[in-house]
Amino acid sequence: MPLLIFNNAGVIAIPVFLFCTASLALVASPAVAVETVTFESDKTDLVNGAPMPTRTVNGEILVEAQDGGLMLQSDDGRIWMIQPDQILKRESDDEVMRPLTADQMAERMKEELPDGFSIYQTAHYVIAHNTSDAYVKQVGLLFEQLYKGFYAFWKNQRWRLPEPKFPLVALVLADRDDFLKHAGAEVGDTAQLVIGYYHLSSNRMTTFNMPNLERNVATIIHEATHQLAYNCGLQRRFADNPMWVSEGLAMFFESPDFQSASRWRGIGRVNQVNLKRWRDYLPTRPSNSIVTLLSDDDRFRSSDTATDAYAESWALTYYLLKTRREEYVEYLRQLSSGKPMAELTARERLEMFEETFGTPLVEIDRALLKYMRRVR
Structure with a gap:
C-alpha cells in the first residue's frame, strides 16, 4: 500500500x-x-x-x-x-537503457489506457485525456509556461538543471467520476480528498476538468512543479526529501494570477491561501514549530496538523527564497545528492539545515516571524 x-x-x-x-x-x-x-x-x-x-x-x-x-x-x-x-x-x-521518446511514450499510453482516450503532445509533455481538446490545450499551455519559468528561475540562481531524462506524462480526465475511478485504483481512498496528484512511482501527474478555475490552476501548477523537480535533478525520487521542502517549493510556484489570460504568471507571488492559513496558525503556534517541521514529516501525515504544516512550509520557503536565496539553493543541492532509500535522522536533518544556513534555528525562526508580519 x-x-x-x-x-x-x-x-x-x-x-x-x-x-x-x-x-x-x-x-x-x-x-x-x-x-x-x-x-x-x-x-x-x-x-x-x-x-x-x-x-x-x-x-x-x-x-x-x-x-x-x-x-x-x-x-x-x-x-x-x-x-x-x-x-x-x-x-x-x-x-x-534508452528512455522512450515522446512519440514512443504516446504509443505506450494508447496501449495502456481504455478506449476513449486521446493523446495531446506539447514541446515537453505527453498528455493523455478524455476531456475536450480545448481544455487539454489550456492545460498544455500552463505546463509549458511553468516549464519555461521553472528553468529560467533556477538558471537565475546559477543552477543549470538538466532536461528531464524521460517524457513528462500527465493524465487529464473528463470529470470527478472518471478521476475517482482512475485515482482510486492508484492512490486508494485519498482520491476522495484531492483534485490532482503527482505519483512518485509512475512519474505521472493526474487531474481532471473542474469548474473552479482558481483551484484547478493552482493544482495543475503545484503538481507539475513536483513532477519537474523530480525529473530535472532538483530532487531525487525516493531519496530523503523533507516534505516541507517539496511542498514549500510547489506552493511557491503555484499561486494563480487572474490578471493573466492563462490564470498563472510568474513565480514567487504571495500565496494568499497559505498566507491566511499561516496567520490563522500563529496564535497557537508552539515555540518548537520550526523544529518539528524540519526534523520529520509527521505533521503532514495527520489531518489535525497537515494544514498548518503546509502553511508553515510555504512561509519558510517564501522567507528563505526572498532573503537567504544562495544558502537555500545550496541546501537544495545537498538534498539532491541524496541516494534512493537513504534516510536522514531527525538530528541529521536539523544539523544539515543549520550548517548550510550558518544560523541557529531559533534565530531563523525569529527572523521568519518578523519578515512574514510584513507580507501582504
Whole structure:
C-alpha cells in the first residue's frame, strides 16, 4: 500500500519500499546493463482497463537489496518496487537503457489506457485525456509556461538543471467520476480528498476538468512543479526529501494570477491561501514549530496538523527564497545528492539545515516571524 502525503490541492503518492532495513545497508551499485524482469504484478495494475497478473519490464536497477528485492526504473521513467517473491524471471545484457521518446511514450499510453482516450503532445509533455481538446490545450499551455519559468528561475540562481531524462506524462480526465475511478485504483481512498496528484512511482501527474478555475490552476501548477523537480535533478525520487521542502517549493510556484489570460504568471507571488492559513496558525503556534517541521514529516501525515504544516512550509520557503536565496539553493543541492532509500535522522536533518544556513534555528525562526508580519 502507498504512503500518502496530501494537501488541499494534491497528493504525492509514495509507495512504501518493504525491504528490511538491514538488507538496505548492503546494496549493489546501480547496474549499467539493461535488466529484463518478469514479475507478478499487483492486482490493481491495469492495462487497457484489465488486470495484469504478470508484467515484464525493461530498465535499470537503482537499488538491489540483500534479500533480492529490486528498485527498477523502466524505460518510461516508472520506478517499480519488486519484492523477491514476485520475481519470476530476470535477465540482463550489456546495453545501455534508452528512455522512450515522446512519440514512443504516446504509443505506450494508447496501449495502456481504455478506449476513449486521446493523446495531446506539447514541446515537453505527453498528455493523455478524455476531456475536450480545448481544455487539454489550456492545460498544455500552463505546463509549458511553468516549464519555461521553472528553468529560467533556477538558471537565475546559477543552477543549470538538466532536461528531464524521460517524457513528462500527465493524465487529464473528463470529470470527478472518471478521476475517482482512475485515482482510486492508484492512490486508494485519498482520491476522495484531492483534485490532482503527482505519483512518485509512475512519474505521472493526474487531474481532471473542474469548474473552479482558481483551484484547478493552482493544482495543475503545484503538481507539475513536483513532477519537474523530480525529473530535472532538483530532487531525487525516493531519496530523503523533507516534505516541507517539496511542498514549500510547489506552493511557491503555484499561486494563480487572474490578471493573466492563462490564470498563472510568474513565480514567487504571495500565496494568499497559505498566507491566511499561516496567520490563522500563529496564535497557537508552539515555540518548537520550526523544529518539528524540519526534523520529520509527521505533521503532514495527520489531518489535525497537515494544514498548518503546509502553511508553515510555504512561509519558510517564501522567507528563505526572498532573503537567504544562495544558502537555500545550496541546501537544495545537498538534498539532491541524496541516494534512493537513504534516510536522514531527525538530528541529521536539523544539523544539515543549520550548517548550510550558518544560523541557529531559533534565530531563523525569529527572523521568519518578523519578515512574514510584513507580507501582504
